[in-house]
Amino acid sequence: MELEKRGVVAPLVVTETFLPLVQAQARARRVRPRLVVVPHPVGGLNEAELAGRIEGAAAELLRMADEARGLS
Amino acid sequence: MSTDWDVAVVGAGIAGLTAARVAADRGLRVVAYDRLTPGGQLVNLTALHDHPGGTGPELVSALTAAAEAAGVRIGYAEVTRVHPGSAVRLETGDGEVTAGVVVVAAGLGPGRLGLPAEEALVGRGISTCAGCDGPLFRGRAVAVVGEDEWTAEEALELAGWASAVTVLVPGPPRWSPERAERLAAAGTVEVLTGAAVTALRGEGVLSGVVVRTADGERDLPVAGLFPFVDRRGPEGLVDGLAADEHGRLVGAGNVLVAGDARAGAEQSLAAAEADGRAAGEAAVAALAATAGSLRIVDPTYGLPPEDDAGPVEAAGSTATWTDVALFTNSKPNATELLRGLGQRLQAHWELPELGFAAKESASVAADKDTIDWLSQRFKMVLVAVGD
Incomplete structure (x- = not known):
């Protein structure tokens, strides 16, 4: 969030479980975060499960990135 | 006596945020410090069974929002030392501040067995x-x-x-x-x-x-x-304050103690919340007794300061959209997840390479040098922050 305050586009990858926490922290820091939300957990996943998390989040990340860059 | 804050709360868990909100509701200038994020032990609870607050992170969100709405300022800094006095001095990672009353709600440290290795x-x-x-x-x-x-x-x-x-x-x-x-x-x-x-x-x-x-x-x-044995309270944090055999503190004067950090506290969410409420009210009473019947209130208190106006361009940055990095918190699989997502973006934007930085662990704040480097060198940074 400090990066966003410094003008850097900084999407935050967060699991659903910790999303409220990150949102609270963003409000307290007065930052509107760019959030890429994935199902909880991330730790403990095998390779195939992790690939599923990546697959599920990639489209939203690319959309967010294109929008920030002015490509969409 | 003039102080930076009417009330400074050390620790933004359930007790600290409640104490801060109660004091701010009464018009006091309140800061609640936590070194990384609000929440305390609640952050670690994905299910709550003795509180109607949903999950730990959901309860943190609600408590933080309520505190902020009351005008509490969250200070992202570690309080390393408290010096009691008519104006209490706090040494923090962001420098020294003073407060009329301090509420120590720093909770307990992690459990340890005391074994070799x-x-x-x-x-x-x-x-x-x-x-x-x-x-x-x-x-x-x-x-x-x-x-x-x-x-x-x-x-x-x-x-x-x-x-x-x-x-x-x-x-x-x-x-x-x-x-x-x-x-x-x-x-x-x-x-x-x-x-x-x-x-x-x-x-x-x-x-x-x-x-x-x-x-x-x-x-x-x-x-x-x-x-979860031998969890110690914040003994030694406050000059001259007594502690029990578990390092939990006994409040004195204008240094109050709330939640699990307090000697004799019952370790439950409901008790910590009640403790925080009592500490907030005690802080209000202590300051009222000091101030007498006349109180001058800062009419700008609670408004965002000018430096919170929004994002600013990093000074001196020459980064372009080809300058993209990953910043991991080093939790298991977090780096792999970021690399996977980064590869998708790299292909999508035809980026020659991706920068990379890592925090030593998720439980420490990012160090300033790393943030400085990332903000100077990169236009976009994909961050693994919560998992």
């Missing part, structure tokens, strides 16, 4: 957060050490992941009959009373523990160990 195995099998690290032990055996409500709750949470959970209870269990019933109903949980861990097994990574009971010593092969 224990610290080297923290993060390599030893953990104190079932919600965070439980998934790492999916299908494997773990042990939990302790005798309080927290121990039982963590064991129940681990039962959702591990193949077997052995609860090693040094003394008589102190958890409620309701939790005892839930432990008994969980088919994968075994409770051993009068059990102590006498040694740790494993080279580099935990592979088991040695357990002593009335029947003698035996090896218990486990991949994870969650100790």
